[in-house]
Amino acid sequence: MTKILKLLTVAIAAAALLTAAPLSPAFAAKKKEFNIAWTIYVGWMPWPYAAEQGIIKKWADKYGITINVTQINDYVESINQYTAGKFDGVTLTNMDALTIPAAGGVDTTVLVVGSFSNGNDGIVLKKGKTLADIKGQSVNLVELSVSHYLLARGLESVKLTEKDIKVVNTSDADIVGAFKSKDSTAVVTWNPQLMEVKAELGATPVFDSSKIPGEIIDTLSVNTETLRDNPDFGKALVGAWYEIMAIMANAEKGKAAREAMAKTSGTDLAGYEAQLKTTRMFYDPADAVKFVSSGDLPKIMDMVRTFSFQHNLLGDNVKSKDAVGIGFPGGKTLGSAKNVKLRFDATYMKMAADKKL
Amino acid sequence: MRRLMNLAPRPGIRLLLGLLPFVLIAFIYVAASAERRAVNPDDKLLPPVSEMVAAANRLAFEPDRRSGEYVLWSDTAASLRRLALGLGIATAIGLTVGLGIGVLPLVGATLAPLVGVLSMVPPMAILPILFIVFGLGELSKVVLILIGVTPFLIRDLALTISALPPEQLVKAQTLGASTWQVAIRVVLPQIMPRLIEAVRLSIGPAFLFLIAAEAIASDVGLGYRIFLVRRYLAMDIILPYVAWITLLAFLMDWALATLARRAFGFAYVTERR
Known part of the structure; x- marks a missing residue:
């Protein structure tokens, strides 16, 4: 009997170790292959277009890396998958970035501020x-x-x-x-x-x-640790994004691009352009840098985190809205400076504005 | 004969073997959870057991900060009410229509093809129509369970009746029984155990449809809570809820199995134990 028990214990331990391995999170380190996830939304459609047109690949090749762009059908699921470590980056709003990955302890950097909802x-x-x-x-x-x-x-x-x-x-x-x-x-x-x-x-x-302009911000956010260890990942994404933005901003050349994005999101050109009208796109990286560096952003994020705290979105055991810190360009922080989990970073967009990518 | 198929475990060992897979799963979970926590102390995907217990305690025994309700109990009451209504009505319809189709060839010819086609319609795909016809309240949730479960019950009963030996029905008639008497005295008692078994098998799908309905539009219920907190990956709430749903479903299944054996013992005389 005891022999059987002993054998069982060993078997259980071995099985546990084997099965648990795929559940452990990805460790950040120097790596060559990256995954980002996107979901259908007017302000994020440039990502699949960039992937389709080979623009992502062009920029990734430039920095000697590979970036896979995957569509997830369900928005919340895409963020959950990112938070669980399946993706290195994901398209999401400022509020969801704070309440899902950041509140879940996954240090997240807002790499690209693409647009904000202006009637969407x-x-x-x-x-x-x-x-x-x-x-x-x-x-x-x-x-x-x-x-x-x-x-x-x-x-x-x-x-x-x-x-x-x-x-x-x-x-x-x-x-x-x-x-x-x-x-x-x-x-x-x-x-x-x-x-x-x-x-x-x-x-x-x-x-x-x-x-409430500027309060619902559409971003591409990435894992801070991954970005810190692999700045090329950030450079390639930002480079690709602003190449598309330049095309989209052009009324003539951008029409084909907008038409393709409309199709991918399941509408037609007129429908997509109607949605673009209620979206404030930052076509120019300098505009995005200005927005992220302005004194208004901390005020906006303060309202967002207050709402999130009042609705228990920062976690049930959290006693104050300061628990999850938010970092801004120039080293300013909101809330706990020791526990900064959401960072607005203008460095990479600034590189694009200065044409240094 | 010493063959593998004749090797039955003693009661003590049987219990141990039954527990083994559960222990294994628990062990894997704890190991994986600890590993994720070691990397990220705030990890939410696989919370440790202590946090799940704390969350379950909070939901069950502390009033909610905003509404003042005991969340787990109000969710459970709302969901069980919907489930009971849905399964209850489905059983009643299943029994009457199934009996009609099985016993009366005229009814069978009229309804059997319709039921056959309806049972193939995926209910989730016609949700917008259900919303407009039945509204967004309790009714549409009960109706979703009904649509999901009833066709199966009807078809299962009709098939059971068609498998009854025709000699029985003929004999009852030669003894002077009317259609009604054959249906109630000969057919009904023989299909009741099968009805209970079909309902048992439907508990799983019924929960599935209930949770889907609650995920789509609701303000209370087990499915509502799970899909609400999924928004911020609160697995410490979701996993206890899943365990609770599993327990509820298991208890319902066990209760029905016991009922069938008590009330219709004749159907289980030859059961192998």
């Missing part, structure tokens, strides 16, 4: 003509997302709080169908769904992100 996220009502009419309604939205943040900011502007409404968590994939149901009278969502929702009979858009 909005609140639409079926009953009522102004935002104040939302009082007492149940609101369909993706809870704890940027939509939730937009709603909180909107409610603030009309002196209401979340207690005055009822929040119903609704998947972003089904929000258009949900709004067609008579139960649903108010939604908060982002594009392309927002365009569909606005087109609904009797729907009134009452608030959108153009009223």
